[in-house]
Amino acid sequence: MRNSPRPRRDGENNRPLTLGLLLLVGGLTICPVALLLLGSFTEGLGAFGRLTLAKYRAAYGDPGFAVILCNTFVFTVGSATVSTLLALFLAYLNTRTNLPGKFLFRVVSIVPMMIPHILFCVSWVLLLNPTNGLLNLLLREVLGLSSSPFNIYTLPGMILVEALLDLPIAYLVLAPALSAFDATLEESSRVCGASPWRTFFRVTLPVLRPAILAAFILVIVRSLASFAVPSVIGIPGRIYVLASHIYRLVATGFSPDYGQAAAVGTSALAASIVLVVLYRRLTASGERFVTVSGRGFRPSTLELKGAKIPLLAAVGLLSFVLIVLPVLVLGYVSLLPYSMIPGERAFALMSLKNWRIVLADPLSILSLRNSLLLGVGGASLGMILSFFVSWVIVRVRSTASGILESLSFLSFSFPGIVIGVGFLWFFVLTPLYGTLWALLIGYIATYLPYGIRPLTSALVQIHSHLEESSRVCGAGRLTTLRRIVLPLLVPGIVSGWILMATMFVRELSLSVVLSRPGTEVLAVQILRFSEDGLWGRLAALGIVMIGISTALVVTAALVGRRRSRAFSLEVS
Amino acid sequence: MDIRIHGVSRHFHSHGKPIRALDGVSLDIPARSIFTLLGPSGCGKTTLLRCIVGLDAPDEGEIAIGGEIVFSRERGIFVPPEKRGLGMVFQTYAIWPHMSVFQNVAYPLEARGLPRDEIREQVRRVLAFVQLSGLENRPATRLSGGQQQRVALARALVAEPRVILFDEPLSNLDAKLREETRKELRAFLSRLHITAVYVTHDRTEALSLSDRIAVMKDGRILEVGTPREIYFQSARRFVADFIGRANLIEGRIRDRQGDLALVDSEIGPLRCAAREGLGPGSAVTVCIRPENLRLLPPAAEEDVNRLRGTIESLLFVGEACEGEIRVGEKRLLVQMPAASRFDEGIVIDLGFAPREAVLLAP
Numbered sequence: 037m038r039n040s041p042r043p044r045r046d047g048e049n050n051r052p053l054t055l056g057l058l059l060l061v062g063g064l065t066i067c068p069v070a071l072l073l074l075g076s077f078t079e080g081l082g083a084f085g086r087l088t089l090a091k092y093r094a095a096y097g098d099p100g101f102a103v104i105l106c107n108t109f110v111f112t113v114g115s116a117t118v119s120t121l122l123a124l125f126l127a128y129l130n131t132r133t134n135l136p137g138k139f140l141f142r143v144v145s146i147v148p149m150m151i152p153h154i155l156f157c158v159s160w161v162l163l164l165n166p167t168n169g170l171l172n173l174l175l176r177e178v179l180g181l182s183s184s185p186f187n188i189y190t191l192p193g194m195i196l197v198e199a200l201l202d203l204p205i206a207y208l209v210l211a212p213a214l215s216a217f218d219a220t221l222e223e224s225s226r227v228c229g230a231s232p233w234r235t236f237f238r239v240t241l242p243v244l245r246p247a248i249l250a251a252f253i254l255v256i257v258r259s260l261a262s263f264a265v266p267s268v269i270g271i272p273g274r275i276y277v278l279a280s281h282i283y284r285l286v287a288t289g290f291s292p293d294y295g296q297a298a299a300v301g302t303s304a305l306a307a308s309i310v311l312v313v314l315y316r317r318l319t320a321s322g323e324r325f326v327t328v329s330g331r332g333f334r335p336s337t338l339e340l341k342g343a344k345i346p347l348l349a350a351v352g353l354l355s356f357v358l359i360v361l362p363v364l365v366l367g368y369v370s371l372l373p374y375s376m377i378p379g380e381r382a383f384a385l386m387s388l389k390n391w392r393i394v395l396a397d398p399l400s401i402l403s404l405r406n407s408l409l410l411g412v413g414g415a416s417l418g419m420i421l422s423f424f425v426s427w428v429i430v431r432v433r434s435t436a437s438g439i440l441e442s443l444s445f446l447s448f449s450f451p452g453i454v455i456g457v458g459f460l461w462f463f464v465l466t467p468l469y470g471t472l473w474a475l476l477i478g479y480i481a482t483y484l485p486y487g488i489r490p491l492t493s494a495l496v497q498i499h500s501h502l503e504e505s506s507r508v509c510g511a512g513r514l515t516t517l518r519r520i521v522l523p524l525l526v527p528g529i530v531s532g533w534i535l536m537a538t539m540f541v542r543e544l545s546l547s548v549v550l551s552r553p554g555t556e557v558l559a560v561q562i563l564r565f566s567e568d569g570l571w572g573r574l575a576a577l578g579i580v581m582i583g584i585s586t587a588l589v590v591t592a593a594l595v596g597r598r599r600s601r602a603f604s605l606e607v608s
Numbered sequence: 609m610d611i612r613i614h615g616v617s618r619h620f621h622s623h624g625k626p627i628r629a630l631d632g633v634s635l636d637i638p639a640r641s642i643f644t645l646l647g648p649s650g651c652g653k654t655t656l657l658r659c660i661v662g663l664d665a666p667d668e669g670e671i672a673i674g675g676e677i678v679f680s681r682e683r684g685i686f687v688p689p690e691k692r693g694l695g696m697v698f699q700t701y702a703i704w705p706h707m708s709v710f711q712n713v714a715y716p717l718e719a720r721g722l723p724r725d726e727i728r729e730q731v732r733r734v735l736a737f738v739q740l741s742g743l744e745n746r747p748a749t750r751l752s753g754g755q756q757q758r759v760a761l762a763r764a765l766v767a768e769p770r771v772i773l774f775d776e777p778l779s780n781l782d783a784k785l786r787e788e789t790r791k792e793l794r795a796f797l798s799r800l801h802i803t804a805v806y807v808t809h810d811r812t813e814a815l816s817l818s819d820r821i822a823v824m825k826d827g828r829i830l831e832v833g834t835p836r837e838i839y840f841q842s843a844r845r846f847v848a849d850f851i852g853r854a855n856l857i858e859g860r861i862r863d864r865q866g867d868l869a870l871v872d873s874e875i876g877p878l879r880c881a882a883r884e885g886l887g888p889g890s891a892v893t894v895c896i897r898p899e900n901l902r903l904l905p906p907a908a909e910e911d912v913n914r915l916r917g918t919i920e921s922l923l924f925v926g927e928a929c930e931g932e933i934r935v936g937e938k939r940l941l942v943q944m945p946a947a948s949r950f951d952e953g954i955v956i957d958l959g960f961a962p963r964e965a966v967l968l969a970p
Contacts, residue, residue, distance in 0.1 A: 501702035504663050505760075507689040508696040510719035510767065519715075523706045 054428050054436045061425060061440060064481035065447045068458030072305065075461040076298035091295035100276075108260070108277040111194055116255040118199035123206035123251060126354075129347060131215040133340050137348055144355050145211070148204045150586040151362055152542035153264035154562050155578040159362035160197050161268060162571060164188035168375040170365065177377065189273025198265045200358060202258050206251040213247035250318040257311045260304060261451035263545035268566055278304045279453050279545070286457060286549060294457065301454035312449035363582060370575035390572035400577055402554075403561035407541050408584070410475055410557065415487075415537035418480045419529055422487030427521065429488070430495040431503070448485045452545030455482055460549055470552040478546050483539050487532045494528035495521075527595055534592040538585050609674030609770040609803050611637040611660060616669030618655055618827075629655040630666060631827035637805060638820070639674075642797055644806045646814040647824035648850065653807045654775060656824070660805060661696055661773055662689035674770055690719070695764030695772040699779060701756045703748045709735070709759055710744040716767040734766045738796070753781050754789060761796065774806040778813060790816060811851050815839060823847045843883070845968045848895045855901070855940045856968075857894040864888055868962055875935045878913050880965040893968040898930070898941040900964040903948075904957040912959040915940075919954050933958060 077087040095101065130141040148156070163171045164186045172184035179185075187193065221243060225235040241248070259265075266280035276284065278300060285297040340347060369375065371386040394400045429441045447455075459478045463469040468477070498521070506516040522529075544559035551560045558581050565574035618630040629652045637643045645653040658664035660671060662678065665686055671679040673694075678687040695716075704712055710731055717727040735741050738758040743751075751759060757777060764772050777793075778786045794817050797804055808814055814821050815835040822832045823846075831838060831847050842848045849856065859873030869882040873894055880894055904914060917935035924946070931942040933956070942958060950956070 499700055499702065501698040501700045502704055504689075505696065505698055505702035505763075506704075506715070507663065508661055508692075508694060509716035509763065510690045510693070511715070512688070512690050515719065520704060524704075 050428065050432050051434075051436075053424065054432055054434065054440070057421075057425055057428055058436055058440050058443075060421070061443050061484070064477070064484070065443050065450075067462050068450075068455050068478075068481065069305065070458075071461035072298050072301055072454065072458030075295060075458070076302050078295055091293075091299040094293075095296045095299040101281075104276050104278060104281050107191065107275055110191055111198065111266075111277050112256045112259040114191070114195035115198035115202060115259045116252045118195060119202045119206045119255045120210075120248060120252045122199065122203055122354075123210050124248065126203075126207055126351065127210040127214045129351065130211060131217075133347075135340060135344060135347055135351070137351070140351050140355050141207075141211075144351075144358060145204050145207050148201070148358055149538065150582060150589045151359070152544075152559060152562075152578075152581055152585060153201055153262070154268060154542075154544050154559050154566075155366060155582065156201060156362050157197055157264045157268040158562070158566055158571075158574060158578065159365040160193075161188055161272075161566070162365050162369055162375065162575075163361075164193065165272075170368075170375065170377055173375070173377045187273075188269055189275070191275055193273070194265050194269050194275065197269060198259045198262055199255075201262070201265070202255045203358070205258060206255050209251040209254060210244075210247055213244055217243065246318050250315055253311050253315045253318065257308055257315070257449060260308055260311075261453075261545065263453050263548065267548075267563060279451065282453050282457065283548060286460075294460065297457045298461065301451075301457050304451055305449075305454050308449040308451055308454075309446070312445075316445070363579075366575040366578045366582070368575075369571050370579055372572060375571060390576045394573045394576040394580075397573070399556060400561055400573070403556040403558050404577075404580065406472060406475075406555060407543075407558040407581075410472065410479060410543075411537040411541040411584075414476050414479045414540045415533045417476070418484065418487045418536045419491075419533045421480065422484065422491050422532060423522075423525070423529065425484075426488050426491035426495050427517070430492055431500065444484055444488050447482055450482055452482060452543075453549055456546040456549030459546070463550070470555065472555050475547060475550050475555060475557065478550050479540050479543060482546055483536055486539060487536050490528050490532045490535070491525060494525055498524050530595045531592045534588045534595070538588045538592075541584055541588070542581065610639040611635075611674075611771060611803070611805070612670075612672040613637070613656075613660070614670045614672075616656070616659060616666040616671060618652075618659065618664065618666045628827045630659070633669070633827070633829055635822060635829055635832070637803065639803050640801050641819040642804045642806060642817055644808060644814045644818035644821045645824055646808060646811065646821050646850075649809055651824040652827040653809075653824050655827075657773055657775055657805060657807045660771075661694055662687060662692050693767075693770050695767065695769035697757075697760045697764050697772070697774045697777045699776045701760040701777075701780070703751070703756050703759055703763075705747075705749050707748055708744065709740065709746050709748060709751070712748055712759055713762045713766050716763060720767060730766055731762075734762045737765070738762045754785055757781065757789060761793075765800070769802075771803045771805060774804065774808075776808050776810075777806075778808070778810070793817065815851070823850065841966060842895075843969060845893050845895075848966065848968055853898050853941060855896045855898065855938075857896070857938065859892055859894055861886060861888050861890045861892055861967075869967060871967070875915060875938050875940075878965065879962040880967050881963045883967045886967055886969065890969075895966045895968050896940075896960055896964065898943040900960050901933075901940060901942040901958050902960065903944065904959040906957065912961050913965070915958045916955060917958060919950050919952050919956060921952060922948065922950055 076091055077089070079086070079088060079090070126141060126144065129135050130138060161169070163169050166172060166184040166187040166189070169184065169186065169188065172186055175181060175185050176183075188197075217240070222235050222239055225239045226232070230238065260278070263279045263283070266277045267283060270277060270280050271284075282297045282300050282304075285300065286292045286294055368378070370390050371388070372382060373385055373387075373389065376382050376385075425440060425444055428437045429444070456478065459474065459481075463474045468474045502524070503516050503520055506520045507513070511519065542559055543557065544563065547557045547560050548563065551557055558577070562574055562578060562581070565571070565577065613633055613635040616630055616633045617628065620627045620629055631652075633652070633656060645656060647653050655664060659666050659679070660673070665679055666681065668681050669679075670677060670681065673692065677683065677685050678692055679685060704715075707715070713731045713734060714727050717730060722730075731744070732741070735744065738761055740755065740758050740762065743755070748756075748759070760777070778789055781789055790813060797817075806814075806817060818835055820832060821835055821838050823830045823838065825846055830844055831842060833841075838847065839851050842851065845856065848854050857873045857875055857878070859871040859878065861869050862872050862877070863870040864882055864887065867882050869880050869886065871878045871880055871892060871894055878894055886892055904912070915935050917933035917940065920932040920934050920939060922932075922944070923930045926946070928946050929944040929948045931944050931948075931950075933940045933942050935958075940958070
């Protein structure tokens with residue numbers, strides 16, 4: 037009798053669930069990576085036979101490749117620098133000064149989410165392209181110049197737009213660090229006789245260094261994965277970075293070279309994974325540096341005096357440029373037959389023709405339908421998966437659940453276009469190739485962290501006693517999940533769903549590889565319009581897209597507010 | 609229902625180091641009594657409670673509730689918590705914030721699939737019992753600490769459990785409310801006549817609430833007894849020290865006269881109540897409670913132990929004065945009437961009766 041198996045502890049009954057999720061999430065994250073690697077050593081798509089190094093030789097032996105690497109370096113580091121500095125400036129102004137109009141900062145950090153990246157890029161092209169950019173035309177007329185003063189199709193142009201795109205994320209990393217900053221550190225420096233500037237450089241910056249570095253690295257990861265800027269701004273200017281180079285290899289020309297794309301992709305993926313691991317390290321040790329005292333302290337605020345108005349104007353201009361300008365430009369262009377500066381002639385020519393064409397265009401309608409389908413269906417499936425994964429990560433706490441957590445973080449570092457190539461190799465082996473299911477699976481695999489993160493942090497807030505007491509009260513495990521855990525997580529699930537849906541509706545970099553005739557999606561359709569220079573139709577479809585995103589984000593913000601109210605009730 | 613625990617062990621691994629949270633615990637908890645597991649934090653009392661209720665399972669041993677085996681390592685039995693028919697009040701109360709008072713209390717009945725009318729009636733009855741009538745529709749987030757505690761109690765009681773378990777249910781209340789709630793709880797439980805297992809690290813709670821107490825340390829049960837037995841007659845130094853404030857004086861038994869033992873102690877010869885198994889020559893610890901040390905007039909009864917000491921300090925704490933008296937090299941804690949006024953440095957005589965000194969094996 038002594039050898040009979042030990043009766044299973046309650047938590048151990050979750051083993052099948054944990055293992056099932058591990059297989060599913062592991063499959064979703066490891067499969068594309070493994071096939072990317074495998075594909076990079078083979079002759080061509082689907083041709084798994086003899087392994088060869090030919091694709092690596094071709095990819096990395098190309099004399100143009102050094103230029104691409106150089107461009108990528110300048111592009112990513114450049115946008116990270118600009119973005120981090122701007123974010124630091126904004127976060128400092130918001131948390132540490134008496135600048136009025138603080139609501140602007142919340143707007144700057146949330147609202148850009150409503151404007152899909154590709155549309156943001158397009159609006160800058162419409163403003164600053166050398167042939168008929170609106171701002172260029174305007175300056176030429178006003179100043180009587182013979183040539184355009186600005187050219188967006190340059191590396192600095194790419195850096196500027198990418199930096200603005202990544203500004204919100206850098207701000208969201210830096211602002212909490214700055215507001216948690218213990219002002220007595222600075223005060224004691226002042227008491228020791230240091231000037232405000234000296235204090236800033238000798239105390240404030242060093243203490244914030246981990247947070248600043250974290251923001252910097254995060255922007256590098258994002259700009260490395262960025263596809264909108266390299267495709268819309270980079271390609272017309274013949275400035276290629278890794279992402280657009282991969283795109284060129286798989287999507288243009290007569291014979292797409294998926295093997296070479298995979299070979300290039302592996303290095304981008306490796307760089308991205310290293311950076312994300314570094315980022316995790318920094319944010320983990322960051323808590324050691326940034327001191328948060330439990331007492332209700334108020335960080336001392338800097339009296340701005342005369343600088344108040346110019347600084348406020350700068351922040352206002354930035355929010356205008358980030359939010360109002362793109363929508364304004366798109367709305368304006370959507371009404372015009374071709375690009376021209378606002379004036380009597382422009383208003384005379386305004387019509388809804390572009391709108392009528394787009395709304396009658398079968399391809400645009402199909403892409404709208406597909407994107408909505410993917411947004412709703414993908415977010416629903418994604419949140420169901422996220423719910424179980426988060427529950428296992430937070431509540432089961434075994435080795436397997438630890439691996440699950442790391443896996444679910446891994447896809448955070450996947451550049452969409454690279455992982456898209458990996459998925460392509462995978463889907464070619466399945467009947468899913470060229471279907472919406474391929475896009476759906478790719479979306480969920482790549483954006484799973486966006487569903488899991490908010491749910492795990494919400495679950496951590498729910499004391500395990502709430503579940504345990506349900507068990508003691510006579511409810512089984514499933515009943516407890518349904519009646520206790522699920523209702524308590526509803527706000528988190530809703531906002532996670534909306535976040536995912538927003539991401540899916542605007543998804544570009546993965547779709548550009550996986551989308552096939554019949555499975556066009558909105559962002560890809562926009563890219564096609566931009567490649568063909570059909571700005572008016574692009575703008576009309578873009579406004580529709582912004583409308584969908586805005587509706588989703590506003591709902592998310594409202595739900596988020598209700599959740600914070602519910603939590604404050606619980607605390608009191 | 610009685611609870612029988614036999615040879616229960618539970619090991620954890622923390623940072624690679626094995627921890628024996630429960631180390632061969634055997635215990636009989638009699639039916640219809642309030643049984644307290646008392647011990648310092650980390651002694652395994654909560655682990656034992658969680659093993660009884662089924663939220664955790666031992667690595668070894670057997671647990672039976674009312675004769676039904678709910679866990680057995682040898683027979684491979686594990687009854688999940690929802691099938692054990694118990695009630696439990698959690699340390700955090702675990703009131704579900706998304707439900708009203710009624711929904712919280714009705715939950716166990718719904719889980720058992722009772723008809724709606726019956727649920728309504730039973731919830732009404734139990735809420736009246738814990739004096740929460742009229743609060744049925746109050747959202748759970750809008751309850752005071754004491755009300756939450758009573759909702760938790762009502763929820764634990766509503767399905768008429770075989771046993772009700774309490775995991776430090778008073779530790780989240782402030783001092784004054786804790787005292788009131790303790791009395792209330794005692795009243796509820798004695799009216800119910802139900803088997804209750806109560807976990808606490810607070811000796812006052814344990815002494816005032818329990819019919820029996822088991823003192824735990826390092827995953828083992830040290831001693832089981834009534835509150836009076838534990839307080840006055842404990843044989844172990846750890847238990848005597850943990851259950852109340854104590855003066856512990858080292859010594860050795862010189863002689864035994866009837867039911868008295870003569871002890872040569874570090875503060876001189878003492879006469880104490882003899883104890884089975886401790887004969888002449890044994891090293892012992894004499895335990896004297898501060899409230900048993902009295903001031904003696906210069907000439908007084910012969911049958912008390914008389915100690916002469918110097919007042920080191922006298923602290924007024926409201927209901928009494930806590931004195932620290934130096935006798936030889938030893939400082940003794942003495943509880944004196946609140947009105948006492950002595951200057952530091954004054955020499956006084958203290959006394960205690962032999963039966964008020966307990967001999968402990970070292």
